[in-house]
Amino acid sequence: MLEYLQKRTREAANKLPWNFETLEEWESFRSYFLPRLKGLLGFPERRAPMRSEVLDARKVNDYIRERVDFLYDDDRYVPCFVIRPADRKERYPAVIINPGWPQTKWENRFNHIAERWAKEGFITLIPDHAPFGETAETVMPNSMINLMNTGMAIGIPYEGIRAYELIRAVDYLETREDVNPEQICVTGLCQGSIDLWFSVTFEPRFKAIAPVCGTTTYEAWALEYVNFSNLGDASPCLPNILQVCDTPHIYASWAPRPVLVQNNVNDNWWPLSGYDKVVTMAKQIYKLYGASDRFEAELGNEAHDITARFEIRILNFFKKWIQLSQK
DSSP states (O other): OHHHHHHHHHHHHHHHHHSSSSHHHHHHHHHHHHHHHHHHTTOOOOOOOOOOOEEEEEEEEEEEEEEEEEEEEEEEEEEEEEEEEEEOOOEEEEEEEETTTTTTTHHHHHHHHHHHHHHOOEEEEEETTTTTTOOOOOOOTTHHHHHHHHHHHHTTHHHHHHHHHHOOOOOOOOOOOOOOEEEEEEEEEEEHHHHHHGGGOOTTTTEEEEEEEEOOOOOHHHHTGGTTTOOSSSOOOOOTTTGOOOOOHHHHHTTTTTTEEEEEOOOOTTTHHHHHHHHHHHHHHHHHHOOOGGGGEEOOOOOSSHHHHHHHHHHHHHHHHHHHTTO
């Protein structure tokens, strides 16, 4: 049966357009696939007015760490840490560090990065995505299975939940008097990068984007990766997506916003053939916009993490484009 499904995958992928000679050609396809992609995500029809609560705030070293709940929808809240400079004299640029599967806002690496970035004048938000951290309702894998099964029955895939949590994080950041709403950036690790595929695409307030260890295609997962391993669960998957687009089209739709893609060459669950397709199409589309300098891609021999090398590239990239936006 797997070989049959792979054949169907190949047929679906072959029907998608992979080359765009003109901007008009690209924008015509973009206007076609984006509303269809959004329809697959199951976002709430109406966005509720933002509500939030600071549950704790304390000074640690030279920064303040706040424990915040912000509204997702109805009576559902997203817990997060907000790490900010201790001296509140201005509106700061903000960054969301988006955890991967099954990471939480308590991840030491992310908190250490946020502390260093606070010294650089950034406010950082690190969320807990359901069902991890303070959102856990039962033990794994039961909690993930319950979320996926229940959501799929009503047209809300798991990635639709995580992506919308990030969009609501932007809504929350805009309510803060210490955040410059024109300077909100996002980075994510592993599945935290997959969330960017669907949140950044429909949230133009993300001004600079930096996925880490999280770039390939659904086609490559289906035709290559599953031949020797598996993704652990179906949470990254969006039903029928290859009837609409694949990740190269998604990344290209971010043009001309600044994007830095970084992958670890040793992460075999992110097939390099898919990475190559994403980079090739993104470069083509950014060139059509006259914005080739706004797309960068790096392969590193790193660990599966926002390593020191990945981190400094992200920081410099965000600082560069924030400074240019002020001119």
